[in-house]
Amino acid sequence: MSETPDFVDAPFILPVEPVAPERVGNIDLYVPEDATGPSPAVIFVCGGPLPAELPWNRPRDWPVYRGYGSLLAAHGAVAAPLQLPLHEYADFPRAAEALAQAIETVRADPRVDADRIGIWFFCGGGPLISGWLREAPRWLRVLAATYPVLGSRPGKELLPEFEPARALAEAGDLPPIVLTTVGREDPLIAQTEARFVEVAEQRGVPIEVIDVPDGYHGFDFLEATEESRQAVLQALKSVLDALK
Secondary structure (H helix, E strand, O other): OOOOOHHHHOOOOOOOOOOOOEEEOOEEEEOOOOOOOOEEEEEEEOOOOOOOOOOOOOHHHOHHHHHHHHHHHHOOOEEEEEOOOOOOHHHHHHHHHHHHHHHHHHHHOOOEEEEEEEEEEEHHHHHHHHHHHHOOOOOEEEEEEEOOOOOOEOOEOOOHHHOHHHHHHOOOOOOOEEEEEEOOOOHHHHHHHHHHHHHHHHHOOOEEEEEEOOOOOOHHHHOOOHHHHHHHHHHHHHHHHHHO
16 A cells, blocks of 8 residues: 555646645644635534555545645635545544544634534544534534544444444434535445434434435545536535535
C-alpha cells in the first residue's frame, strides 16, 4: 500500500474555482472571499482508518476534499476538512476527541458563526457520527454522511459507543441527517447503512437519503456522470439549507 493509489489524485467531479485553504494544525479552512459577517461552517471528516506510515495518508490534500472545500466556500460557508489520528480501529476514541477539539477551534474563529455548524462524514469516518447522535448540541444544525461505514463488519468490529445505529436508537432531538448512498456499494457497508436508515425511520428521525443507483464507493471523484454530479449538488443544497 506504499504506492500512491490512482484515486488519491482523482479530480473532484464538479468544476469549481480553487480556493487556497488556511492550514491551522490538523484543520484546513476554506473561507468565503466575499463574506460580510460570520459564516456557517461545515467540518469534513475525511475517512479512514489509514496507516500512519502511508505517504499518501493526507486526505485533506486530495483533490476531492479540496473540491468540496472550494465548493462550500463558493456557496458562502466555511469548509474545514480535517486530518484526524485515525489509523486503525482502536483509534476511534482518540479520533473522536480530536474531532471535538477541531470543531471547537473552528467555532472559535471570528469568521465562523458558532451557532450554525454542520459535520459531514465520509467512508470509514462514519462511526464518528455516533457521539453527535447521542448528544447533539444546539449549534449543530446538520449531520451529513457520504458512502459511510455505519456499523461493524466481520473482522472490523467497532466499540459499542461507535455503533451509529445504536447511538441513533438512544438519541434525543436531532438535526436533519443527509445520507448519500451508492447502489454498487460493498454489500457489508450497505448493510450498515440500511440498518441505520431503518432505525431512523423507526424513531421518526429527519433523514434524507440521496441514492446514486449506479454509483460506486468514491463516486464523487471516480465517476464524473450527471447522476453523480446531481447527487453531490443535492447533498450540498440540503446541507446549506439546514445551515440557513
